[in-house]
Amino acid sequence: MTTGITGRTAPRDLDASILLVDDMEDNLVALEAVLAALQVPLVRAESGEEAMKALLRQDFAVVLLDVLMPGMNGFETASHIKRLDQTKDIPIIFLTGAETANDPGYAFRGYATGAVDYLTKPFDPWVLRTKVAVFLELHRKNRQLQELLDDEQHRLDEFARRLADVERQLAEDTETAALAGSIAELADALHELRGEDR
Template sequence: MSSSPADQCSILIVDDMEENLIAFEAVLGPLHEHLVRARSGEEALKAMLRQEFAVVLLDVRMPGMDGFETAANIKRLDQTKDVPVILVTGAEAGADYAYRGYAIGAADFITKPIDPWVLRTKVNVFLDLHRKTRQLAMRGTAGDTDRLAEITERLAQIELLLRNRPGAESAGLADRIAAVERSVDSLLPGPTG
């Protein structure tokens, strides 16, 4: 499945070994997404603070900050806590790896040697979820803006009708509606008319 540049997502690949990074890139290349490399947990955290990622592939065994500690730090930060993390482990990983990973918030596990089809399928699930979440957020914002603009327009019409009616009561009500109209109008993004 190929994505357009506007629809393209970023995937963070974290591994201290160059050959593993190359293998991930080869497997994920057909997805036509933006792949970002990190060679340590520290480098991964810096990358995540600089840009948005749809999913993180994180090697468990790395010198310094290992995958578990890196994942725990990712899940602690407000900016990155919702990014799904797939932990990548060696075949010798025990059941305690899964327990530790899920306990710190990992979304999934994949074992080396990696089955390319399984990895692409799992990553695609998170890419689709990320795109849908982004679409919903954009629709919600646009829908809210449209609705506020509609409310402002209706308030302006009501205010005009009241100002055209004789009587002090109508004028007072029109003034209150004008105040509400200004309040709603101030909620709209950008310059208002």
């Protein structure tokens, strides 16, 4: 499933998407063919500017970024990605043609701008798919961890609210029986938060 930046894009809460950035149609088609087996949405951008627009509209698990593009090249695009709080943690895999493959300065510059990997075209499809799959799995695990943390925070917030209710009852000199019942409920909640059986 592929969407261009002018087409319908996936919602922000989607589990994972991959951004493909290349100014050459043939390269985008090749990337789509290689990554189709991963069965996640693939979003195209044909320039650094289009890539930035896509990144601001939805979440991505990984960006595959061509180095040499007219206008905003891959290095400049990566620098913009890493400067924004919303996008700075998205892994970038640089893809470069044979004309720059033997120049160590390109690889150094790629890693210096925040790339996690640097592959030369033509690349081994299996290697690229495997590397991308690792970042998809990391993205999924991070989302699961964030959901667990959010759930735990919700439980702690609820506990704090209930504790505040008890403190308010104490301040208002509420009857002892009602206070005792509230304290018992709080004790149960505390044991539940700790995962303990009573």
